[in-house]
Amino acid sequence: MADLSTTVAKRASRTRWMLLAPALIILVLAASGPLLITLVYSFLTPGDYGGVVWKFSTDGWFNVFAQRDIFDDTLGWSDAHLSILWRSIKLSLMTTLACLFFGVPTAYFIATRPKQQRDMWMLLIMIPFWTNLLIRTFAILELIRNEGTINTLLLWLGIIDAPIQMLYTEGSILLGMLYVYLPLMVLPVYASMERLDFSLVEAGYDLYATRFQVLRRVIMPLVKPGVIAGSILVFVPSLGAYVTPRVMGGGNQLMLGNLIELQFGQGRNWPLGAALSITLLVIVMVALIFYVRTAGKEDAHHG
Amino acid sequence: MFTGISAITAYCLDTGTGDTNLTTAIHARNLRKVYPGNPPVEALAGVDLEIGDNEFFTLLGPSGCGKTTMLRLIAGFEHPTGGTLEMFGKDLLDLPPYKRPINTVFQSYALFPHLTVAQNIAFGLEMLGKPKAEIKATVDEMMELVQMTAMADRQTSQISGGQQQRVALARALAPKPRVLLLDEPLSALDFKLRKEMQLELKRLQTETGITFIFVTHDQEEALTMSDRIAVMGGGSIRQIGSPRDIYDRPAERFVADFIGDTNFLPAQIKSVEGDVAQVLLASGKTVTAHLPEGVAREGAVTLAVRPEQASLTTSETGLLSGMIDNIVYFGTDTHVHMTLEDGTTFVLRQQNSADSTLEYEKGDRAAVRFGANVAQVLKD
Amino acid sequence: MAKHGFDIKKQTGFGTIAIACFILLYTPIFLLIIYSFNSGTSIAAWEGFSWRWYVSAWENEQVQDATVRSLVIAFWASAIATSVAVMAALATTRTPKFKGQTAAFAMINQPLMVPEIVTAVALLILFSVIKVATGYTGLLYLIIAHAAFCIPFAYLPIRARLQGMDLSLEQAAADLYASPFLVFRRVTLPQLWPGILAGAMLAFVISLDDVVITEFVKSAGQDTLPTYMLGQLRRVITPEINAISTVLLGISVFMVVAFTLLSKIRN
Incomplete structure (x- = not known):
């Protein structure tokens, strides 16, 4: 007697992979596959007018962190690249902190509204989230440009004589990224705050905790998974941001994304660009693995 | 084979139903079901079972005894690890659920929320490609049978639990299956309604002459409705007999302990x-x-x-x-x-x-x- | 608000920060909309109400061209992404757990995890090779690239809906003689459509909004609306950009409201 459950399982397996195939083919073609080719390209020699020459070279990777002095051929750290890398990490962390500062109280505020109002407040968070990132960047750009709303207003009021230069600084990139990524923080934090059982807060007060102690010892530990998820959701795209630093940094304050683009444009060094983009990917993956580990531990704690 | 037939003959003499041309509706031989895992779970440990035509047969046991697995194997939602399963002498295991002349009344009723009461009842007949006129006639007949005619065009979310139960029953009976499976269909009803439905089910079974296989963990339900009961425990059948047999003559401690x-x-x-x-x-x-x-x-x-x-x-x-x-x-x-x-x-x-x-x-x-x-x- | 009594939900300063947050989110957007109606050429000095920038955007051939291209790409990309996502969601929710499930799930969600710039550069490399080899430089590259990163956005709401559905309904249909195809068409699909529509809309908006991948993949003269706008940045900014943005904003608001309503439809 043939084991019927195995034949049935085999049939189910065939159906499953047939259903998955179209999606996986598109993704291999336009998502995973290209990444592998990028890895290959990072080990080739740059062509004179962009592209590559099919000759093995580790220069691409070498140039990520180091450079050879053009005069005396000595080795040194690539200060330009390192400062851009540092700026990317620094601005991403600062964006995450700023989003935490604004996002957590906002999520708490929404979660403590009456039930029928919450959806309306969340819609106000969702609308910017669904709005074109470029449009939102433009909106904040128009606010802080030298000819922008703030400067025009201040000049008209006579508070200043000449426009304040706000654009094309690290501060403006930070503001832009805070503005575009803020909804990404509010959404997951709100999701975990909405599930918060307020009888636990009552128990905290009952056991003599002050408002701040309740926040720190009861509420925050309970919504930690949402806070971590929100931080990752903000940190990861900040690190790879391209549009916002390009618009708000104006080509002066490069971030990793812009440095990568440069290699495929004026820089004409595709292998270096490929190596930089793999580097960015690795940093992001490390952050994601850190997140999965932490989230896993949280799950274990809560049973 | 021999012991099976003698069991049925014994049952005939015992209960004196007088139904002499008793044939076997469902016949399971050494039916096994092991769920893979670590450790694997043996839900059915080699079950031999014969259920007669026109019988109201109940699988009774505590949760996890294998009764629901047994039902799902007969319906075709699960596939056995070993053994055979026949219906009126024909192999069932090669047939997918939609080719088995068996219908199920689900524990949750599983009424289609996007269809009306009448559309739910017509579903099986449509799938069988019956002519429109026949479908309409059968649906009317079924709604009459379960006293739901007035509710024909209601959405299933707009009727009460007891009414949903009747629709589920009508839907399963409409294609006139040879065997009807009932998976704890009364468990969601309140006490009084449950009593009513017990009598109703028994009446429907007698009127339609369809074999009912009823799964429950409620001994009282089993005793009041069944022609025969199989008490299950630990993935096997502990005792089969008439309600009187099971109650008065429990064969083993498990049965005596579980019933009464x-x-x-x-x-x-x-x-x-x-x-x-x-x-x-x-x-x-x-x-x-x-x-x-x-x-x-x-x-x-x-x-x-x-x-x-x-x-x-x-x-x-x-x-x-x-x-x-x-x-x-x-x-x-x-x-x-x-x-x-x-x-x-x-x-x-x-x-x-x-x-x-x-x-x-x-x-x-x-x-x-x-x-x-x-x-x-x-x-x- | 009752002042007496202890409000257990209150946290000092949180309300203020939240209001500041909403002001921060909406002030730039409102200013953007207001100045799209400015009769002057400035985006900061108000000179009076006028539709002139909407008219000029409407008559701008580059804008027309980019709009049509954006819509064509978004239509095909979301249609492809949604169809394959429905199949993938069925495979991952309606068959038993299988080896490679995690890998398949990771692949489907890859576009959400990998930074856009990395994917953009990777696609630039791959497509430049294919462009040279085949000589084809049409829209297909953009459509496939968009379809790929739209897949997870279409997949997630559809999968969520499938997981929320009562499995016994499909079993009941099979029990009532419906073949697997009929089960899908008569029982699964009628309940799934809000999820499919939500997924398709999300995919459409995501495709319509994309800048980075489009910027790297497009051939010469294949600007979409967002890349056209990015290109305008190097020139003098006029309220025409605001007018285009306002229209896109309107589309987004419409979509998000529709999406919210769709996800409210109960199973």
């Missing part, structure tokens, strides 16, 4: 004659007990006595004596909890009537009596 309340008494077999044994009780007195097949015919055994089959008496005429621990009044009857001399506890139940009063009190010494052939020797 039972007192278990240690005893020694003195002599055996056919299916009757003389057993020695702990008190030194001897009583006649029923001895089912396949039970040890000598040595130490366990005796089962139902609480309502015992009564209090004076120590001279009693079989066992002890102390009354507690007397609990239950309206229709009174329960007397005792500790016997050998330390075993014993409960007996006396019906209350207007003129009877219990002349014992808590703390009194008393003796227990039960008739010949009332006690049952158990397989452990």
Whole structure:
């Protein structure tokens, strides 16, 4: 007697992979596959007018962190690249902190509204989230440009004589990224705050905790998974941001994304660009693995 | 094969339904189902089962006993690890659920939320490609049968639980299946509605003549509705028989324990004659007990006595004596909890009537009596 | 608000920060909308109400061209992404757990995890090779690239809906003689459509909004609306950009409201 459950399982397996195939083919073609080719390209020699020459070279990777002095051929750290890398990490962390500062109280505020109002407040968070990132960047750009709303207003009021230069600084990139990524923080934090059982807060007060102690010892530990998820959701795209630093940094304050683009444009060094983009990917993956580990531990704690 | 047929013949004689041309509707042989995992879970450990045509057959057991797995195997939602399953002599296992002339009434009813009551009932007939006129006629007939005609165009979310139950039943009956499977269909209903539906189900089964296979963990439900009951435990069938058989003649401790309340008494077999044994009780007195097949015919055994089959008496005429621990009044009857001399506890139940009063009190010494052939020797 | 009594839900300063947050989110957007109606050429000095920038955007051939291209790409990309996502969601929710499930799930969600710039550069490399080899430089590259990163956005709401559905309904249909295809068409699909529509809309908006991948993949003269706008940045910014943005904003608001309503439809 043939084991019927195995034949049935085999049939189910065939159906499953047939259903998955179209999606996986598109993704291999336009998502995973290209990444592998990028890895290959990072080990080739740059062509004179962009592209590559099919000759093995580790220069691409070498140039990520180091450079050879053009005069005396000595080795040194690539200060330009390192400062851009540092700026990317620094601005991403600062964006995450700023989003935490604004996002957590906002999520708490929404979660403590009456039930029928919450959806309306969340819609106000969702609308910017669904709005074109470029449009939102433009909106904040128009606010802080030298000819922008703030400067025009201040000049008209006579508070200043000449426009304040706000654009094309690290501060403006930070503001832009805070503005575009803020909804990404509010959404997951709100999701975990909405599930918060307020009888636990009552128990905290009952056991003599002050408002701040309740926040720190009861509420925050309970919504930690949402806070971590929100931080990752903000940190990861900040690190790879391209549009916002390009618009708000104006080509002066490069971030990793812009440095990568440069290699495929004026820089004409595709292998270096490929190596930089793999580097960015690795940093992001490390952050994601850190997140999965932490989230896993949280799950274990809560049973 | 032989034992199966003899079981059915025995059942015929036993219950005296008079249905002489009894054929086998569902026949399972050594049906096994192991769920992979670590460790693997054996849901069915080789079940042999024959269910007759036109029978109201109940699979009864605690949760996890394999009864639902059995039902899902018959319906075709799961596939056995081993064994065979036939319906009217034809192999079922090669057929997907939609090619089996078997319908199911789901525990959750599983009514399609996007269809009306009438559309739900028509679904199976449409899938079978029946002509429109016939579908309409059958749907009308079915709605009449379950008294839902007035609700035909309602959404399924707009009718009550009891009505949903009727629609689910009508939907499953509409394609006129040979076998109807019912997966604890009454568990979501409240007490009164459940009583009503029990009678209703029994009526429908008799009227339609369809084989009903009913799964439940409620012993009372099983006893009131079934022609035959299979008591399941630990992935196998422990006993098959009529409700009377199962209740009065439990074959083993598991069955006696699961169905109704039972007192278990240690005893020694003195002599055996056919299916009757003389057993020695702990008190030194001897009583006649029923001895089912396949039970040890000598040595130490366990005796089962139902609480309502015992009564209090004076120590001279009693079989066992002890102390009354507690007397609990239950309206229709009174329960007397005792500790016997050998330390075993014993409960007996006396019906209350207007003129009877219990002349014992808590703390009194008393003796227990039960008739010949009332006690049952158990397989452990 | 009752002042007396202790409000257990209150946290000092949180309300203020939240209001500041909403002001921060909406002030730039409102200013953007207001100045799209400015009759002057400034985006900061108000000179009076006018529709002139909407008219000029409407008559701008580059804008027309980019709009049509954006819509064509978004239509095909979301249609492809949604169809394959429905199949993938069925495979991951309606068949038993299988080896490679995690890998398949990771692949489907890859576009959400990998930074856009990395994917953009990778696609630039791959497609430049294919462009040279085949000589084809049409829209297909953009459509496939968009379809790929839209897949997870279409997949997630559809999968969520499938997981929320009562499995016994599909079993009941199979029990009532419906073949697997009929089960899907008559029972699964009618309940799934809000999820499919939500997924398709999300995919459409995501495709419509994309800048980075489009910027790297497009051939010469294949600007979409967002890349056209990014290109305008190097020139003098006029309220025409605001007008285009306002229209896109309107589309987003419409979509998000529709999406919210769709996800409210109960199973």
